[in-house]
Amino acid sequence: MQSESGFLAYVLAQLKRSVELGGFPEDFYAMISRPKRILHVYIPVKMDSGRIEVFEGYRVQHNDALGPFKGGIRFHPEVTLADDVALAILMTLKNSLAGLPYGGAKGAVRVDPKRLSQRELEELSRGYARAIAPLIGDLVDIPAPDVGTNSQIMAWMVDEYSKIAGRNAPAVFTSKPPELWGNPVREYATGFGVAVVAREMAKRLWDGIEGKTAAIHGAGNTGAWAAYWLEKMGVKIVAVSSTKGTVYNKAGIPAAEILRYYKREIPFEKIPGEFIKDPEASLNVEADLLVPAAIENVIRSDNAGQVKARLVVEGANGPTTPEAERVLYQRGVVVVPDILANAGGVIMSYLEWVENLQWLSWDEEETRKRLEAIMVNNVARVYQRWQKEKWTMRDAAIVTALERIYKAMKLRGWI
Ligand SMILES: NC(=O)C1=CN([C@@H]2O[C@H](COP(=O)(O)OP(=O)(O)OC[C@H]3O[C@@H](n4cnc5c(N)ncnc54)[C@H](OP(=O)(O)O)[C@@H]3O)[C@@H](O)[C@H]2O)C=CC1
Ligand SMILES: O=C(O)CCC(=O)C(=O)O
Structure with missing residues (x-):
């Protein structure tokens, strides 16, 4: 394997920490880290x-x-x-x-x-x-x-x-078009899941999600659909970024315009608001909620101190470095980890796979309800563990995930 990128080094450091917190044997780390x-x-x-x-x-x-x-x-x-x-x-x-x-x-x-x-x-x-x-x-x-x-x-x-x-x-593949054995929910499942997680967390941390503001870093499948579902829940989107820059609008950016950009119907600069050339500007604007939904390592030790949001819901995989997470933790900013926050995509993939294996199809509404129920339950389980242990939410989520994997490996006789 080639040398560890920053990203892999971060994931391995977190994994090691979780193996120690969970009290698993060192042999388990040796296996699960490769x-x-x-x-x-x-x-x-x-x-x-x-x-x-x-x-x-x-x-x-x-x-x-x-x-x-x-x-x-x-x-x-x-x-x-x-x-x-x-x-x-x-x-x-x-x-x-x-x-x-x-x-x-x-x-x-x-x-x-x-x-x-x-x-x-x-x-x-x-x-x-x-x-x-x-x-x-x-x-x-x-x-x-x-x-x-x-x-x-x-x-x-x-x-x-x-x-x-x-x-x-x-x-054998999921997230296919609905006309070719796919399910219409998969197109928006990841963003929908992110919004459901934000709503469930806002119920527990605040008085609910309605009337809150959000900044979204990334205007692709995850970010654009997260904007759409958050808006439906009564959230005002005040900033959105792509590789081209950031659009900021204190009065609110209509999610429909972000979706039009995602579908390449308009250029990014045409999303209504002030265009800022910096693609990272959305990370530091005034907003209750921040959804990093682009790529890894965007919230780092050099910019974590400027994050204004009180809740970060990780739509992207690995957007927060461990140093940044420490800064946010000390500042009381709650970070909902990727493996919980963006699981809507793969959960919906699982539902599509179950449909395909049986050559049947559920309708959109029914499928979305199934997906939502799984997401709501996941948040409740991780939240409870997090409250009990006083770890970061990432620690609580990873230790919970590792317990199931460890038991399966042990039962199989791999460990
Ligand atoms: N798609 C899915 O089902 C799932 C995706 N994820 C994760 O969500 C994240 C986004 O994936 P997805 O939405 O599918 O990807 P897309 O390719 O649909 O969109 C990515 C978006 O991020 C923007 N972007 C990329 N790099 C940067 C950057 N350096 N600064 C600012 N914006 C940037 C892109 O800008 P531009 O528009 O200019 O190209 C684009 O808007 C990834 O981390 C992915 O692993 C997690 C679970 C499931
Ligand atoms: O839907 C899937 O199977 C994969 C989703 C994915 O790649 C992810 O969750 O990061």
């Missing part, structure tokens, strides 16, 4: 120019004590193998915490998908699906989208895999 298997692939794509470009990718299968590996696929120009390992570890913890019958995995391709034409993107997606096909399957490893990928990419991948399998194999 993936079971890493598939390293190179995908040649014939570009529109006629040249062949070769893209590097991975599928990291971290732990399958609780069931098949599960986790998304990231297309990002700076992603490294070490990042992918960190993300796969977080998937194992997230799936365990949510009570899902899954282990954890994550895939990645180092590419800027915005640079590719639709045809090039399709060829890359199909090539990646072919490359990882020998090690995935509906009862083995079930990928889904993450940063830079979406339901269209899942449609290409499930089609490619089905060709190899010689049959329609819907349950």
Whole structure:
């Protein structure tokens, strides 16, 4: 494995701390800190120019004590193998915490998908699906989208895999379009889950969520849909960021405009409000709630002191560094960790997988209720543990997740 990125080092440091807090044996850390298997692939794509470009990718299968590996696929120009390992570890913890019958995995391709034409993107997606096909399957490893990928990419991948399998194999990828065995809830599930978690926390910490303000860092699938559902709950969105910068509007940014940007119907600068060139400006504006929903390591020791929000709900994976978390903890800012806050996506993926395995479909309303019930229950369990132990919420969530994994590994005789 290549040297630890900051992100992987942070995830491992937190894991070690949680293993110690939970009183688990050191052998458990030795096993849980490393993936079971890493598939390293190179995908040649014939570009529109006629040249062949070769893209590097991975599928990291971290732990399958609780069931098949599960986790998304990231297309990002700076992603490294070490990042992918960190993300796969977080998937194992997230799936365990949510009570899902899954282990954890994550895939990645180092590419800027915005640079590719639709045809090039399709060829890359199909090539990646072919490359990882020998090690995935509906009862083995079930990928889904993450940063830079979406339901269209899942449609290409499930089609490619089905060709190899010689049959329609819907349950091998989740977050597919509703017309191709998907469920309409998956498109907004992660953002919806973030909003439900914010609402449940606001009930416990304040007088509820209605009338509160929020800043959102990231205007993609997670951030845009979190804005939509928070607005429905009576929250005013005062700032939103993308790679282009930040839009600030004290009077409130309509979530519909953020969604229009996410769907590429308007440029970012056309979201109503004051445009600030700094993509990190949303992290430090006056707001009750901050939702980091872009990438990792954005709340760091150098800017944590300027966070004005009293509650941070991590839509992104790994947005807060351990040093920053310490600063926020000392300042009394509550951080709801990624593995709890953004689990709506994978919980909905699980529901879609259950539908696919049985060739049945639930309607949107019924599915959303199932998802919401699981999220509400998860918050209640972690909150209770956090109150009892006086740890950070991340400690409470990770120790709870590790307990289930440890028991499964012990029962299997792995440890
Ligand atoms: N999609 C899902 O179901 C799940 C996603 N997550 C996590 O949520 C986070 C976001 O994922 P997702 O919404 O799917 O990704 P998307 O690709 O849909 O959107 C990412 C957004 O973040 C913005 N962004 C990227 N880098 C920066 C930066 N340096 N500063 C400011 N904004 C930035 C992008 O800007 P621009 O618009 O300019 O490209 C875009 O708006 C990730 O951490 C992911 O792992 C977690 C659980 C499930
Ligand atoms: O839906 C899934 O299976 C994966 C979601 C994901 O990648 C994540 O939660 O980070």
